[in-house]
Amino acid sequence: MFRNRWVKSRLTALVCALLVGLVVSPPAASAASGAAPITKPPMGWNSWNSFAGAIDANVIKQQTDALVASGMKDAGYEYVNIDEGWWKGTRDAGGNIVVDTVQWPGGMTAIVDYIHSKGLKAGIYTDAGRNGCGYYYPTGHPAYPGTGSEGHYDQDFLQFSRWGFDYVKVDWCGGNAEGLNARTQYTAISDSIARATAQTGRPMVFSICEWGGQQPWDWAPGISNLWRTSGDIIFWGERPAMSRVLTNFDSAQHASAQSPGHHNDPDMLIAGLPGFSDAQNRTHLSLWAISGAPLIAGNKLTEMTAATRATLTNREMIAIDQDPLGRQGTKVAEDAQGLQVYSKVLSGTGKRAVVLLNRTGSAATITARWSSLGLTGSATVRNVWTATDLGSFASGYSTSVPAGEAVLLTVTGTDGAPTGRQIVGAQSGRCVDVPNGGANGTQAQLWDCNGQPQQAFTYTATKQLTVNGKCLDAYNRGTTNGTQVVVWDCNGQTNQQWNVNSNGTITGVQSALCLDANGQGTTNGTKLILWSCNGQQNQQWTLR
Structure with missing residues (x-):
């Protein structure tokens, strides 16, 4: 205290968003650690x-x-x-x-x-x-x-x-x-x-x-x-x-x-x-x-x-x-400012906890879409505080949430296919990678594709590219050539929103600049930046 x-x-009030399911465990405590062997x-x-x-x-x-x-x-x-x-x-x-x-x-x-x-x-x-x-x-x-x-x-x-x-x-x-x-x-x-x-x-x-x-x-x-x-x-x-x-x-x-x-x-x-x-x-x-x-x-x-x-x-x-998976729920949607959906993966198959949080001054309807929770098909919904089974819903659930309050739900459905995808450079054949655990401000780079969590990105319904609980971010809200592309706690700002385009480019919503391998580099460790779109191969990407 x-x-x-x-x-x-x-x-500093930080709001982190991550499409459910991508969690990286920190290094285990060493033998010299004072951490007790608890699990919850x-x-x-x-x-x-x-x-x-x-x-x-x-x-x-x-x-x-x-x-x-x-x-x-x-x-x-x-x-x-x-x-x-x-x-x-x-x-x-x-x-x-x-x-x-x-x-x-x-x-x-x-x-x-x-x-x-x-x-x-x-x-x-x-x-x-x-x-x-x-x-x-x-x-x-x-x-x-x-x-x-x-x-x-x-x-x-x-x-x-x-x-x-x-x-x-x-x-x-x-x-x-x-x-x-x-x-x-x-x-x-x-x-x-x-x-x-x-x-x-x-x-x-x-x-x-x-x-x-x-x-x-x-x-x-x-x-x-x-x-x-x-x-x-x-x-x-x-x-x-x-x-x-x-x-x-x-x-x-x-x-x-x-x-x-x-x-x-x-x-x-x-x-x-x-x-x-x-x-x-x-x-x-x-x-x-x-x-x-x-x-x-x-x-x-x-x-x-x-x-x-x-x-x-x-x-x-x-x-x-107390769920034994030990996951932290993360924000998966904010269709309007202050109307937020958080989801937590629970143990078992197709189980989620969901919070619909209304930060505004008026009652409002908030929708949890199953696709944002990593579920497919229909799902059943239960209100935790009223202990009420609300029924089965095809693609999502909407309800009015009072001003300044939250609704706590459990949702049971069918797990969708894994959503983490690699972003592969057309010129280099290497993956977008976030090194060393991805603390705030870590610059994204190219690295040999290896299937590790630091290369598994999720493209959310709100146009965020999330990895390891953080968002791909144009550093300091930069909009000029050479702006570093980093990871940062998700905050809903437009410098963390990206258009994944049919022509193979990925452009910043705020800047309209292209995700670019600096200096047309193709080697491990090449840093990623924003640059004016020019049609070159170092600005071409495939999500796979």
């Missing part, structure tokens, strides 16, 4: 959104009991995560954490034992820096000193493991304020967790909370289980807002980074907080479920309404989020 409003300027996004509860630093053993016990009594445990919520405020910042002469036994009678082992006695797992919090958020940004929060582990990584994470914790969240307030490099620090923490696990035999889920400023989706999958992609979904003292839910949802659209046990994290849930309606709660959970995001509740479980409980424990929604 982050605590100060100036950090808001770091947020974590589900549980965290103390921060409702209690901030005002926590003690009684608060945690009450919420633990309510998690069980509410049916959330039976629905799959298993972690009780103690956030900042648990530690007063004192160390002894040996540098060991000193726990306030008034706040935590019996120490942290006692509260962990209580959580475990309920059949649940326990989570703890620290910061990657020397100090934590309360040290740097105390204004407006209950008084508590900042806490951080920098300089004590091996010592602290071994202590957490010995106390019995199953999950650790590591914040970035200190790392940010102290000018640290996120990848370096979190890799060191991952190594410390791995060493602690080797000593205690207790693996811990590793949650990176870096806020997305240093693009953790590019490096965190190999060292952690989940990584925050944005700032806080709610700031202490504010009321929840759907605009923040949408911003955080957009920030987490990095489908190529996600795989079973490694998840983009758009932050904790605010469902059930005062000021959020039941319809907003359902929309919020629809977006997190289609993303395969962690479901970490943050409301006061002891005061939860029946409607909130029903939303959080909806088994069909949870099954979508």
